[in-house]
Amino acid sequence: MEIGEEILEGDVVKINLSGRMDLAGVNAIESDFTSMTAAPRMSVIVDMSGVPYMSSIGIRSLLIRAKSVTGRGGKYALTGLQSDVLNVLHVSGIDKLIKICDDVTAARECVK
Amino acid sequence: MLNVNKNIESLKAVSNFTRQWAAPFGLLVLISFYLLETIPFQQVIRNYTFDLYQNVSPRERISAPVVIADIDEASLESFGQWPWPRSLLAKLVDKIGEAAPAAIALDIIMPEKDRSSPCELTRFIPDVDEQLRTRVCNLPGNDDLLASALRANNAVLGVAGIQSTVKPELNPAPMIVNGNDPSPYLTKFSSALTNIKQLQDAAAGQAILSTEVERGVIRRVPLIAAVSDTILPSLSLEILRIATGQSAFRIYSEDSGIDAVSIADLVIPTQSDGSVYVHYSQHEPERFVSAADILNDNINPDLLKQRLVLIGFSGLGLVDFPTTAIGDRVPGVEIHAQILESIFDGTTLLRPEWAKWLEAVLILLAGLAVLIFLPRLRAGVQVSLTLTFSLIVIIVGFSLYQQQQLLIDVGSPLLMFALLYIAMLADSLIRDEDQIEVLEVDLRLQREEAAKVQGEMEAAKRFQMGILPNPATAFEGESRLDIAAIMEPAKMVGGDLYDFFRLDENHIFFSLGDVCGKGVPASLFMVISKTLCKSVALRDGADFMQLGKLISQANKEIARDNPEMLFVTAFMGIINLTTGELIFCNAGHERPLLVAPKCKPRELTEASGPPISIMDDTEYETFTYRLSSEEFICIFTDGVTEATNSEKELFGKDRLTEGLSELRKTDTAQTVLNKVCDQVHAFVGDEEPADDLTMMVVRWQNHKNL
Numbered sequence: 001m002e003i004g005e006e007i008l009e010g011d012v013v014k015i016n017l018s019g020r021m022d023l024a025g026v027n028a029i030e031s032d033f034t035s036m037t038a039a040p041r042m043s044v045i046v047d048m049s050g051v052p053y054m055s056s057i058g059i060r061s062l063l064i065r066a067k068s069v070t071g072r073g074g075k076y077a078l079t080g081l082q083s084d085v086l087n088v089l090h091v092s093g094i095d096k097l098i099k100i101c102d103d104v105t106a107a108r109e110c111v112k
Numbered sequence: 113m114l115n116v117n118k119n120i121e122s123l124k125a126v127s128n129f130t131r132q133w134a135a136p137f138g139l140l141v142l143i144s145f146y147l148l149e150t151i152p153f154q155q156v157i158r159n160y161t162f163d164l165y166q167n168v169s170p171r172e173r174i175s176a177p178v179v180i181a182d183i184d185e186a187s188l189e190s191f192g193q194w195p196w197p198r199s200l201l202a203k204l205v206d207k208i209g210e211a212a213p214a215a216i217a218l219d220i221i222m223p224e225k226d227r228s229s230p231c232e233l234t235r236f237i238p239d240v241d242e243q244l245r246t247r248v249c250n251l252p253g254n255d256d257l258l259a260s261a262l263r264a265n266n267a268v269l270g271v272a273g274i275q276s277t278v279k280p281e282l283n284p285a286p287m288i289v290n291g292n293d294p295s296p297y298l299t300k301f302s303s304a305l306t307n308i309k310q311l312q313d314a315a316a317g318q319a320i321l322s323t324e325v326e327r328g329v330i331r332r333v334p335l336i337a338a339v340s341d342t343i344l345p346s347l348s349l350e351i352l353r354i355a356t357g358q359s360a361f362r363i364y365s366e367d368s369g370i371d372a373v374s375i376a377d378l379v380i381p382t383q384s385d386g387s388v389y390v391h392y393s394q395h396e397p398e399r400f401v402s403a404a405d406i407l408n409d410n411i412n413p414d415l416l417k418q419r420l421v422l423i424g425f426s427g428l429g430l431v432d433f434p435t436t437a438i439g440d441r442v443p444g445v446e447i448h449a450q451i452l453e454s455i456f457d458g459t460t461l462l463r464p465e466w467a468k469w470l471e472a473v474l475i476l477l478a479g480l481a482v483l484i485f486l487p488r489l490r491a492g493v494q495v496s497l498t499l500t501f502s503l504i505v506i507i508v509g510f511s512l513y514q515q516q517q518l519l520i521d522v523g524s525p526l527l528m529f530a531l532l533y534i535a536m537l538a539d540s541l542i543r544d545e546d547q548i549e550v551l552e553v554d555l556r557l558q559r560e561e562a563a564k565v566q567g568e569m570e571a572a573k574r575f576q577m578g579i580l581p582n583p584a585t586a587f588e589g590e591s592r593l594d595i596a597a598i599m600e601p602a603k604m605v606g607g608d609l610y611d612f613f614r615l616d617e618n619h620i621f622f623s624l625g626d627v628c629g630k631g632v633p634a635s636l637f638m639v640i641s642k643t644l645c646k647s648v649a650l651r652d653g654a655d656f657m658q659l660g661k662l663i664s665q666a667n668k669e670i671a672r673d674n675p676e677m678l679f680v681t682a683f684m685g686i687i688n689l690t691t692g693e694l695i696f697c698n699a700g701h702e703r704p705l706l707v708a709p710k711c712k713p714r715e716l717t718e719a720s721g722p723p724i725s726i727m728d729d730t731e732y733e734t735f736t737y738r739l740s741s742e743e744f745i746c747i748f749t750d751g752v753t754e755a756t757n758s759e760k761e762l763f764g765k766d767r768l769t770e771g772l773s774e775l776r777k778t779d780t781a782q783t784v785l786n787k788v789c790d791q792v793h794a795f796v797g798d799e800e801p802a803d804d805l806t807m808m809v810v811r812w813q814n815h816k817n818l
Contacts, residue, residue, distance in 0.1 A: 023630060056628035063726060064677045092681055092700035093722035
């Protein structure tokens with residue numbers, strides 16, 4: 001897996017993930033993912049358009065980051081989910097816990 | 113581990129000391145010994161190096177100033193055995209003199225009177241007539257004849273240096289000394305074997321014939337040597353003096369010894385003891401003219417004209433044949449001839465004073481390279497640098513010999529270099545070995561550690577498998593329920609679980625879950641979750657019909673202590689064996705499949721909430737479904753749907769559904785389970801399974817239908 005970071009207008013941090021989000025993939029990005037979301041009161045958008053597959057370990061990773069960001073007074077949203085990944089989130093009920101937005105513009109509204 | 117580290121530390125300490133102080137100190141001691149010439153075989157190696165130079169590139173004979181009048185086998189055959197009467201020798205000198213040579217020298221010592229003189233011969237005749245004897249004795253004696261021949265031809269005679277107490281009578285040419293008294297440095301003889309006075313007085317010069325023989329090889333010849341208190345020139349030097357008509361030699365000396373010897377304007381640099389290294393050319397028969405041919409007027413006089421003529425012998429049995437530095441065995445007189453040639457051509461060899469300092473610097477460089485520079489390089493670079501250094505040193509040494517006639521001993525520094533290099537290699541081999549030993553111990557400990565961990569992991573796995581109930585024996589005698597379950601663990605301990613138990617006579621609880629993650633934390637979490645769920649369900653007074661409430665309670669307890677942020681997706685159900693009513697909760701788990709013969713498989717889509725332990729205040733919803741008899745509920749984890757083959761393809765829900773679409777009446781929970789497992793195994797092939805494969809199949813059987 002690969003991870004990249006972009007700063008959008010209004011200090012919104014957009015994190016781009018790509019690759020299979022399984023055990024090996026999550027291990028590869030975990031420390032970067034953690035350090036990118038470490039500051040207090042952040043607005044984070046996670047762009048998952050490059051992720052074709054996600055296992056339960058991927059859900060955990062997204063959830064931990066979400067709890068960490070919102071726990072420090074920040075906002076957190078996912079966007080660009082492919083249908084399989086969206087289905088996983090839907091089946092596991094995670095879509096009720098994390099904001100999922102259709103596109104980046106909507107996500108920016110969410111994390112305002 | 114502590115011991116191992118200690119060993120490494122002590123090894124390091126020793127080798128640091130060796131590297132930093134002991135080795136450079138040893139190198140300095142070695143160089144001091146070298147400069148003092150106290151290293152065993154130092155001279156042997158040096159001689160070998162110099163011999164090698166001369167062997168590879170012997171002197172070229174440019175001018176041929178010397179002719180040897182050789183009393184050879186042919187001469188002995190024509191004129192009889194040696195010693196010849198001196199009258200014959202006198203005739204030889206006269207014959208040579210007729211050809212107008214530059215000078216004549218005899219490499220022959222005549223310490224006694226000639227017994228074959230006519231007067232001497234009469235003594236051997238008994239009762240000789242006194243008149244006859246007087247007449248015979250009035251004839252000139254052989255010594256008289258030779259004396260007049262020597263006088264007439266300005267010939268040089270030789271003496272041999274010996275150790276004796278007899279004081280010799282010597283009258284050498286005068287020496288003019290520029291600088292210190294040279295005597296202390298010279299080769300010294302206490303006495304000399306001289307010619308009889310009559311001949312000595314007749315000769316134009318007196319020379320010393322001795323050479324220095326080392327292990328049968330003549331490398332150095334003194335140009336001047338001391339006999340008692342008198343300094344004598346060598347035969348080659350003396351003949352040059354006569355040829356150039358000089359009356360005296362000049363010696364240049366200073367504190368460290370003799371620098372050079374000169375005649376007229378010819379300066380010959382020498383070693384500090386007044387000797388020279390002979391620069392040899394190959395043995396040349398052209399240098400020799402048979403004495404017999406000279407006596408028989410059998411030669412072209414031009415052969416001797418203006419030449420330096422040495423009279424000597426090569427007849428077998430008359431003389432030793434010393435070995436030259438290039439390995440030829442030649443008559444002694446040829447060595448004098450070769451020295452004269454090289455003096456004439458200006459190609460005498462010199463080992464300069466600074467040679468040993470240069471050699472010491474080379475040893476120092478080689479030593480420092482071996483101690484400091486080379487160990488930092490890779491073996492391949494080391495070898496090529498070593499070869500290059502050696503080659504450069506050899507080329508420099510050889511070029512100085514060939515172009516400048518200077519003798520620099522490169523053999524000793526190279527040998528030292530080689531020895532030091534070998535020592536370094538041996539040292540690093542020993543250290544490597546020690547290090548390998550340490551590493552091996554380390555590796556063994558690690559392996560033992562790993563095996564221990566592996567053993568504990570396996571124990572954990574056995575324990576995890578052991579707490580799962582056995583579907584074959586759990587409900588023995590209960591004909592209304594058909595249940596099968598499997599958990600095939602992947603390599604690591606995982607976090608899948610299933611469970612079933614009887615709540616009362618008509619109610620059975622069953623569950624299947626998947627902890628997110630792998631390894632020990634996941635398996636511990638799985639055990640906690642399973643235990644908590646069960647204890648909540650069996651708690652006194654619990655209304656298990658309110659399944660969602662029970663789950664919410666369990667969730668609260670599990671979520672309370674969850675530092676690793678683990679969670680578990682689970683499907684939980686209670687089946688009423690009398691009515692076939694199913695009460696269930698799905699906490700974020702894969703939707704179970706409902707399958708029956710002649711029916712399309714369909715999903716149980718109701719979702720109660722997120723996975724357990726994500727949010728402690730989640731209220732899980734309870735759903736109800738009425739099972740028909742012979743309907744199978746298939747509950748599975750993503751170990752089934754996400755089983756991966758070598759092409760990284762997932763098994764997927766579609767394959768699962770398709771595999772379950774054609775069930776027969778005879779199928780049981782176990783055969784349905786087996787069908788899915790076989791399909792997954794066939795799909796995955798030889799790939800290592802990434803996740804536990806867990807599945808449960810439950811069927812309610814209505815007795816009214818049986």
